[in-house]
Amino acid sequence: MSDDQETTQLLLGIDFGTSRTAVMSNRGYKKITRSIVGYPKDIIGIKFLGKSQVFGDEALKNRSALTLYHPLEDGVVREASEKDYNAALELLKHVINEARQGEDVEVAGIIGVPSRASIMNKELLLKIAREVMPVAMVVSEPFMVAYHLNKLNNCIIVDIGAGTVDICGVKGAIPGSKDQITIIKGGDYIDERLESTIQQKYYDVQITRNLVRTIKEQHAFVGPPEQPLTVTLRSDGRPGEYDITAEMRAVCESIVPDIVENILTIMKGYDPEDQPEVLQNIVLAGGGSNIKGLDKMVADRLYEYGEIGVTCVSDPDYSGCAGALRLAQDLPPQHWDKIGFAG
Ligand SMILES: Nc1ncnc2c1ncn2[C@@H]1O[C@H](COP(=O)(O)OP(=O)(O)OP(=O)(O)O)[C@@H](O)[C@H]1O
Numbered sequence: 001m002s003d004d005q006e007t008t009q010l011l012l013g014i015d016f017g018t019s020r021t022a023v024m025s026n027r028g029y030k031k032i033t034r035s036i037v038g039y040p041k042d043i044i045g046i047k048f049l050g051k052s053q054v055f056g057d058e059a060l061k062n063r064s065a066l067t068l069y070h071p072l073e074d075g076v077v078r079e080a081s082e083k084d085y086n087a088a089l090e091l092l093k094h095v096i097n098e099a100r101q102g103e104d105v106e107v108a109g110i111i112g113v114p115s116r117a118s119i120m121n122k123e124l125l126l127k128i129a130r131e132v133m134p135v136a137m138v139v140s141e142p143f144m145v146a147y148h149l150n151k152l153n154n155c156i157i158v159d160i161g162a163g164t165v166d167i168c169g170v171k172g173a174i175p176g177s178k179d180q181i182t183i184i185k186g187g188d189y190i191d192e193r194l195e196s197t198i199q200q201k202y203y204d205v206q207i208t209r210n211l212v213r214t215i216k217e218q219h220a221f222v223g224p225p226e227q228p229l230t231v232t233l234r235s236d237g238r239p240g241e242y243d244i245t246a247e248m249r250a251v252c253e254s255i256v257p258d259i260v261e262n263i264l265t266i267m268k269g270y271d272p273e274d275q276p277e278v279l280q281n282i283v284l285a286g287g288g289s290n291i292k293g294l295d296k297m298v299a300d301r302l303y304e305y306g307e308i309g310v311t312c313v314s315d316p317d318y319s320g321c322a323g324a325l326r327l328a329q330d331l332p333p334q335h336w337d338k339i340g341f342a343g
């Protein structure tokens with residue numbers, strides 16, 4: 001890209017996820033917004049909030065006054081209702097407008113979406129994107145992570161998100177459908193199971209899915225515990241300390257067998273002479289890669305396949321959108337049309 005274009009055009013990398021949307025720009029802007037849109041339930045709500053739509057944390061905070069939409073279900077725009085479509089459109093518009101930071105410039109952006117988004121959904125997402133940005137491209141999220149790490153060959157990306165875990169074999173080109181597997185057991189699945197096991201053990205405590213997710217994000221681990229895990233919960237309004245060590249461990253470990261099995265399936269798709277290198281290049285990404293001990297456990301369970309290298313990305317919140325931004329900067333936007341939506 002010429003310096004000229006670099007200064008006039010605002011380039012964005014966007015990771016459009018089930019639970020949150022991350023944005024980075026070529027002017028150093030970066031921000032994460034929860035993928036939630038709220039509409040006031042009535043006229044009082046509009047008066048109280050001072051607007052007719054609210055996004056992200058602000059929507060969650062004022063949820064009693066709002067009808068909430070999570071426009072991406074399993075990371076893919078549901079085709080069902082016009083409301084979902086509009087919520088996705090408005091959420092994208094909102095994050096892009098914020099990224100403009102008051103500047104009136106042309107915007108071009110690359111949007112990372114979950115690898116399983118069908119062609120139908122990618123077309124829909126591209127349509128939405130083009131309504132808000134004149135130039136846009138939709139690509140598969142794990143590939144964006146690989147691009148960010150500059151690991152464009154013989155590498156497996158395991159993106160542990162909220163809705164799903166996406167496992168993608170990178171082979172020096174934009175991955176095709178046979179290079180990617182999706183497991184419908186991500187962070188939301190862990191939250192669901194953790195909530196029910198805690199409730200089974202301590203039937204009188206009051207817990208919500210939100211509370212369980214917060215506890216998980218602070219304490220998630222696999223393997224032998226370093227110390228007992230006790231958390232403060234409330235029973236009949238009164239706080240108390242409750243031990244959830246075994247429950248946290250079991251629930252977090254429950255996603256490991258599927259991950260290992262599918263890493264092996266993707267690995268076997270490489271030529272045998274490349275397989276040893278692939279096994280040393282397994283990268284865990286997405287919010288779920290924060291689970292303590294997960295990299296070691298995945299490596300341990302693959303020990304019989306030779307030397308194994310499992311690492312975690314250093315910044316799981318932004319690695320996907322950083323890759324999207326880098327691709328936007330490396331590839332002049334006038335060529336994006338030729339690639340379109342890929343993956
Ligand atoms: N420290 C942590 N330990 C365990 N899980 C975490 C941690 N931090 C975030 N998570 C979980 O990671 C998930 C969100 O990950 P991410 O932001 O990558 O998902 P997403 O991109 O929105 O979802 P998807 O890729 O499925 O569309 C949530 O389930 C969240 O609770």
Ligand SMILES: [Mg+2]
Nearest residue numbers: 017141161286
């Ligand atoms: Mg994601």
